[in-house]
Amino acid sequence: MDTSHLVKMANQIAEFFASGMEREAAIAATTAHLRNFWEPRMRREIIAYAKNGGAELSDVARAAVIALG
Amino acid sequence: MQSIDDKDLGTPAAKSDQQVTLEIDGREVTVPAGTSIMRAAALADLQIPRLCATESLEPFGSCRLCIVQIEGRNGFPASCTTPVAAGIKVRTRGERIEGLRRNVMELYMSDHPLDPFECKAGGKCELHQMAAAVGLERMRYPSGQNHLDLPVDDTNPYFSFDPARCILCSRCVRACDEVQGTFALTIDGRGFASLMSPGQRQQYADSECVSCGACVQACPTDALMEKTVLERGMAERAVITTCGYCGVGCSFKAELRGDKVVRMVPNRNGLPNHGHSCVKGRFAWGYATHPDRVLKPMIRKRISDPWTEVSWQEAINYAAAEFKRVQNQYGRGAVGGITSSRCTNEEAYLVQKLVRAAFGNNNVDTCARVCHSPTGYGLKTAFGTPAGTQDFDSVNQSDVIVVIGANPTEGHPVFASIMKRRIREGARLIVIDPRAIELVRMPHVAADYHLQLQPGTNVAVLNAMAHVIVTEGLANERFVAERCESAEYAAWKKFIVDARNSPEAVERATGVPAAIIRGAARLYARGPNSAIYYGLGVTEHSQGSTAVLAMANLAMVTGNLGRPGVGVNPLRGQNNVQGANDVGSFPHELTGYRHVSDPKLRAEFEAVWGVKLDPEPGLRIPNMFDAALDGSFRGLYIEGEDVAQSDPNTHHVAAALEAMEIVVVHDIFLNETAKYAHVFLPGSSFLEKNGTFTNAERRISRVRKVMEPLAGYEDWQVTCLLSNALGYPMEYSHPSEIMDEIARLTPTFAGVSYEKLDRLGSVQWPCNDEAPAGTTVMHVGQFVRGKGRMLVTEYVPTDERTSPRYPLLLTTGRILTQYNVGTQTRRTRNVLWHLEDRLEIHPHDAEQRGIRDGDWIELTSRAGSTVLRALVTERVAPGVVYTTFHHPESGANVVTTENSDWATNCPEYKVTAVQVMPTRRIPERPTAEQIIRAAEQQIGK
């Protein structure tokens, strides 16, 4: 899958939750969203990317993805 | 002419709860106060002759055929305009009355073709029926001056007007005014010179007429007649079914002669439409028997090969073998399916069942992905149910109506007519749209506020409205305290009162003057009953789900939920987009919007389906395309969708489809997607099958077969064949059994059955033990999820921004006579009204670029470019351009990008940065005359 596309989507999700919640709650909400709506191969790829540094992921998105894995 | 089996009681029902008893011809009759004497008599089976009265229109009192006598009162009052009164004694018969009626009738008949056998309405012409009813046997007046030689106006593609047969009863004029709200017709001139005509003695084709057909239905004679009736003769029987076009879901009587459809007449007892319809549903059904229909299954190994016609069994076996091969080679998750919003609930249910049970994964999605998936996410998150909160009739009790990102007069015309009537009665209107849609100003309707925002700024505007409401003390704190999560409300309140959300702060980004946002917010908050109606202009954005949540916030903070007249209501694009979602078309949800990860839920399905289910969510449509390009997804079964044309960034979709090894297209036409298919399975139109559709108000209505499927099978049967060939048996003998299975597995559908639908006509879900007759208004007393959730909806500008290279914003929409990508409507006479898609551009932007109206222009975005003709108009604001997407050659989706809604991946169709330049690259497209000629040939004119 196109990783840059996945990164963009994960950042958008994190951005929504981060705007209305404390950091920890936003991370948990983002993780839950990814678990509920992303097919496993999408999750696997974004987790691999985050574990490799995940440079383009926002802070909340990265933490949420790591929590997924 | 009304439907052949309609019983016409003469005047509309009165709304009063109070009952009145009177005597008619010696019979005691009790009816609601306000009922006309004519209707009271008809209810007691006493028919009073009439011509200008009909049940769908307010009484007018012009023909004087319906006179009666009332004991103790003078004269002969018209029974259609005289209400009942307690204790009165009415006489509908008697020598005087009958003599007077005959005189009236004689005058009518003296200027009308006499021979009932010549009448095209057969035995259904009310004039001839009334002549017989009043006992008119001979004419005393010599034939003198008359209108019998006036020319027929047949300029409308679907009906003609013969003035010689017009009796000037005004029923058509009133239908156009009262029912449709277009005000296209008049009785022009006085006395003998009077004539019914569109506009100022124009022809239909040149007038304001939108071809809804209400006048044709109201006409008591054969003056206004469907051309199909003139060609094929009057119908002999009628079958009640549901329109296959938009999410209004109008109920129709399909009238047949033998086994041929003669005409479609909107059903007077249909609850979504109350006997009204638009041009598509009433007239544009000819595509069902169009010669382009492909009726034989076809296969080919490679998409570069020509198609080979094969038997059903061979096609099905080939498809099944290929799906199995791909799964063996690339894994269980390498295939999936797409359900259709145009097919029935039962058919969508079976396709998702095939994916989950026969393919063994959850890679199923539906076209709602690209339209209303943010509605699903937003309304479910806020209220607990991903559906509109009201029924359509609710708008009759609204005081303030907000229309945002929707264009009801074009997209949902019948609902627009109800809405316009309410506005004429005094409801106020707020339109939030980048374009001056028709509702902003039209005869007898004008928006109090038009918030002409920049595309992509809905959330900023909605937040600013909420800011005004909270900071000006207009919030309904009691409602919020009782009904909503308090901690979330506190956080939201803190966010919304921040100065960055004030109308003044967002004025620049949105382009809407702060004073207008303030005015609109105050009006909405004041209500007392304020309702929001919205469309794809809200959802098809990177912040589509956020905007749905923001609307929910507005409704909650003002307490506009849980009763008639209020609510948050999506106007659904396709006939069954609600239903397809309800029955489990989303990859993460089983029927009734329940997540696949729930082991208890899966166990219930596993027990009935007899297979183990995958607990992980599947791929959504855009993810399927991405996965196809990386090689992990290689097979797709597509029922009734044209993803190659309707999905964004056509080049990307085409590349993804080309990369797949087995694409099965199951459709009525060889659509654009079929270019990439290996198997084509002929589909059946809505006229050829049994099933149900669920409209935008959650209303489940029956679809009834009126003709045999042309290719031999209804779509649900084909899915069963495919599933059986895949080794997962599906045995149903009728769609009612499929609905029974849905009801068994879905709490919100538990009370739904074909028997109940036949008995009640339709039901709105939830329909179960608590609500056996269905649920009209949702969230009464408390939200489905318990407390309402008010989430912070920060405005985040889309990444799709203008730049010096792409300085304009493109947004898209549709027009009345065409439907989506036009597969159906382009194969009807509707094509005569919309020969091509045009690009609307503001005069200022056009002048800067040297573009004149009608010039060919090149429209370029970061994703691609296409060539269209320009339409220079002030309907769009400077900086914004707009087009429809009904014709494949205009390729609007060649230029749309892959940006999508953060929560659902719904594509951002409504904002694309573009440049528009005059071009010499004139495409080889036919001239208007050639298009008309080709269209006429196609429709066999």
Ligand code: SF4
């Ligand atoms: S077809 Fe509809 S819009 Fe046209 S004149 Fe008749 S009622 Fe009016």
Ligand code: SF4
């Ligand atoms: S409004 Fe929609 S459902 Fe009704 S007739 Fe028109 S297309 Fe059909």
Ligand code: FES
């Ligand atoms: S029907 Fe009553 S006046 Fe025409």
